[in-house]
Amino acid sequence: PRTAVVIPAAGKGVRLGPGTPKALRELGGTPMLVHAVRATARARAVELVVVVAPPDGAPAVRTLLDEHGLPEVVVVPGGGTRQDSVRLGLAALPDTVQTVLVHDAARPLVPDETVDAVARAVRAGAPAVVPALPVTDTVKQVEPRPGAEPEPVTGTVDRSLLRAVQTPQGFARTVLAEAHTRLVAEGDGATDDAGMVERLGVDVVVVPGHEEAFKVTRPLDLVLAEAVLARRRA
Ligand code: CTP
Ligand code: MG
Numbered sequence: 001p002r003t004a005v006v007i008p009a010a011g012k013g014v015r016l017g018p019g020t021p022k023a024l025r026e027l028g029g030t031p032m033l034v035h036a037v038r039a040t041a042r043a044r045a046v047e048l049v050v051v052v053a054p055p056d057g058a059p060a061v062r063t064l065l066d067e068h069g070l071p072e073v074v075v076v077p078g079g080g081t082r083q084d085s086v087r088l089g090l091a092a093l094p095d096t097v098q099t100v101l102v103h104d105a106a107r108p109l110v111p112d113e114t115v116d117a118v119a120r121a122v123r124a125g126a127p128a129v130v131p132a133l134p135v136t137d138t139v140k141q142v143e144p145r146p147g148a149e150p151e152p153v154t155g156t157v158d159r160s161l162l163r164a165v166q167t168p169q170g171f172a173r174t175v176l177a178e179a180h181t182r183l184v185a186e187g188d189g190a191t192d193d194a195g196m197v198e199r200l201g202v203d204v205v206v207v208p209g210h211e212e213a214f215k216v217t218r219p220l221d222l223v224l225a226e227a228v229l230a231r232r233r234a
Contacts, residue, residue, distance in 0.1 A: 001047035003119055004097045005040045005168060006089035008052045009033050009061070009105035010078025015217050021054055022216070023105040024064070028229040032216065033061070034068045035108030040101070040168065041070075043112040045119030048097065051105075052078040052089040086193060087180045093173070099123060100176055102193045103168035109228055110168070110213040117207050118170040128197045129170040131209035132163035166209040169193045175202055 013022025023033040033051065041049050051073055053061035058077040065073050076092045078085035086102055093100065099122045101115065114131055121129040139159060142151040169192065179196040190196040194204045216225055 001094065001097055003045045003099040003101070003123075004048040004050060004093055005043075005046050005101040005103050005115070006050045006052065006086060006093075007033070007036055007040065007103050007105050008078060008082055008085040008089060009036070010052050010054045010057075010085040011082065011106070012054075013106075016222070017219055021057070025222070027108060027222070027225050028233070030068070031064060032108045032225075033105045034064070034070070036103065036105045036110075037065065037070055037073055039108065039110050039112065040103050040115055041073075043115035043119065045099075045116050045123070046101070048074070048094070050074045050076065050089050050092050052076055052085040054078060055080070083180075083190065083196070090173075090177055090180060098173050099170060100173045101168035101170045102176070104215060106216045107167055107213050108216065109225060110166070111210050114166075114208075114210045114213055115168055118168050121205065121207050122170040122172060126170075126205050127172045127175045127202050128194050128204040130165050130192075130194045130204060130206055131168070131213065132165045132206045133209045133211065135159050135162040135164050163206055164209075165192060165194070165206075166213045166215070167192075171197065175200070 009023035016022050024031045037049055040046050053075050055077050058075050062075045076088055078088055118129050118131055139157040140153050141155040142153055145151045179200050183196050198204055212228055
């Protein structure tokens with residue numbers, strides 16, 4: 001395979017509230033992770049899917065994917081941070097892979113057109129590609145206050161210059177691997193994969209994201225995800 005997707009799914013889903021780990025929570029009766037695997041595997045560019053399971057949950061995820069008719073998906077155990085999990089997923093890729101997409105299990109409804117658009121941009125020569133949408137809320141900068149005190153506003157950011165970033169993010173494999181090798185050693189804590197690559201001085205470009213690629217983070221996001229799924233099935 002030349003193009004692979006790594007799906008980190010090792011998180012606990014603390015913000016979603018107590019219960020099953022987030023990737024295994026069900027949407028329309030099917031675990032979120034299974035939706036995410038199918039959504040990415042459906043894309044024309046994707047030839048291999050690697051799922052990064054909770055550190056002690058790889059056998060259970062293997063069984064789950066087999067039960068859903070996905071025996072070809074590779075499963076590896078993840079780590080304590082998303083960055084660790086991505087690194088462990090990258091380590092499982094065969095040498096032939098040149099383009100890597102990294103996609104959150106927590107974005108189960110990403111359209112395959114978005115996945116393909118990211119892969120195409122990488123194959124066309126961009127070393128790092130992120131799908132993103134314009135920011136719709138006005139964004140204020142504040143002086144954070146502990147507790148519930150009112151926070152002084154220090155400025156209003158020019159919204160037209162901002163983009164809210166989604167996944168899958170796409171990379172030339174060598175570039176993402178290098179970012180992980182170098183920055184892990186420095187104990188760096190970037191919040192997304194492209195952020196690590198930016199720190200190497202590599203150019204990152206944005207392509208249009210999709211509103212259905214939103215991340216399921218809090219309980220209300222589950223309500224939206226169920227509604228989107230129901231609309232698709234209608
Ligand atoms: N992730 C991972 N390994 C970790 C932490 C996160 O593979 N140690 C994955 C999650 O499973 C998820 C993606 O990274 O698919 C995006 O992370 P996030 O939405 O923050 O999920 P969680 O970390 O599970 O949620 P929370 O931060 O609310 O605990
Ligand atoms: Mg998290």
